[in-house]
Amino acid sequence: MAEMIQVETQGRVGLIRLYRPQALNALCDQLMEELGSQLAAFDADPAIGAIVLTGSEKAFAAGADIKEMQPRTYPLEDFIGKRWESILRIRKPVIAAVAGFALGGGCELAMMCDTIFAADTAKFGQPEINLGVIPGAGGTQRLTRAVGKAKAMDLVLTARMMDAAEAERAGLVSRIFPADQLLAETLKVAERIAALSPVAVGFAKDCVNRAFETTLTEGVRYERALFLSLFGTPHQREGMAAFVEKRKPDFSA
Numbered sequence: 675m676a677e678m679i680q681v682e683t684q685g686r687v688g689l690i691r692l693y694r695p696q697a698l699n700a701l702c703d704q705l706m707e708e709l710g711s712q713l714a715a716f717d718a719d720p721a722i723g724a725i726v727l728t729g730s731e732k733a734f735a736a737g738a739d740i741k742e743m744q745p746r747t748y749p750l751e752d753f754i755g756k757r758w759e760s761i762l763r764i765r766k767p768v769i770a771a772v773a774g775f776a777l778g779g780g781c782e783l784a785m786m787c788d789t790i791f792a793a794d795t796a797k798f799g800q801p802e803i804n805l806g807v808i809p810g811a812g813g814t815q816r817l818t819r820a821v822g823k824a825k826a827m828d829l830v831l832t833a834r835m836m837d838a839a840e841a842e843r844a845g846l847v848s849r850i851f852p853a854d855q856l857l858a859e860t861l862k863v864a865e866r867i868a869a870l871s872p873v874a875v876g877f878a879k880d881c882v883n884r885a886f887e888t889t890l891t892e893g894v895r896y897e898r899a900l901f902l903s904l905f906g907t908p909h910q911r912e913g914m915a916a917f918v919e920k921r922k923p924d925f926s927a
């Protein structure tokens with residue numbers, strides 16, 4: 675039974691709430707283990723089409739657990755690794771719904787999701803430099819790709835926080851909602867995605883992610899191959915027939 679996450683489903687959407695209120699959802703080993711297991715369970719469940727990851731009003735997550743890391747010494751074999759990367763293996767879309775602090779590993783976790791929706795209260799930052807370390811779960815790489823070198827350097831070197839409006843302007847955040855509407859609005863979007871063709875949704879996610887890993891020529895070639903292969907699926911036939919027949923498509927079969 676998970677203790678540090680809360681899990682619900684709403685229709686075809688799986689909702690995971692980080693739940694460690696006394697530590698602002700600091701990402702300790704147990705929490706990351708529970709999160710990884712639940713993400714894998716939703717990914718394997720055909721009744722789920724999209725996943726929402728959220729925290730509390732005050733914090734999405736205030737980073738990796740500093741108290742747990744403090745006594746560790748190099749080379750940290752059991753620490754670096756699999757637990758933090760489990761979210762990257764999820765094939766279904768994962769939307770981060772961020773309110774309050776998303777700092778350090780919390781910001782990195784949000785950036786590992788497929789898109790970030792933010793409450794107007796959200797604050798993003800990579801303050802690890804204040805602790806005598808640097809981001810260690812992709813922060814220097816994903817933040818730089820999202821907001822560009824100048825702002826990433828500014829955030830990583832000064833440890834300053836960026837509010838939701840700045841994060842949206844910079845391209846880190848896709849949509850901003852008033853805090854009391856964040857979860858409901860995010861769930862609505864997730865439900866819309868979850869009603870689409872799971873094959874097409876999975877391919878779309880895979881192709882967008884490919885843009886970060888390959889050249890333009892290779893990425894376009896990959897997209898073309900997946901696009902063409904969708905013409906071998908019933909969902910392409912259903913989607914296009916529904917358009918021509920002026921009805922809603924049904925991708926449930």
Ligand SMILES: CCCCCCC/C=C/C(=O)SCCNC(=O)CCNC(=O)[C@H](O)C(C)(C)COP(=O)(O)OP(=O)(O)OC[C@H]1O[C@@H](n2cnc3c(N)ncnc32)[C@H](O)[C@@H]1OP(=O)(O)O
Binds near residue numbers: 696737738811
């Ligand atoms: C292969 C990958 C390997 C993984 C690499 C991961 C690398 C990631 C590194 C990090 O994330 S380092 C941590 C970065 N985050 C921070 O530095 C933020 C730390 N927190 C704060 O600065 C403040 O808590 C706050 C967010 C500005 C909020 O301040 P506020 O005054 O409102 O609350 P507090 O009283 O400080 O906090 C309440 C409670 O929560 C505990 N806590 C907060 N953050 C953490 C944390 N990151 N780790 C552990 N505990 C945390 C804090 O200690 C308080 O608890 P008590 O001490 O009162 O029991």
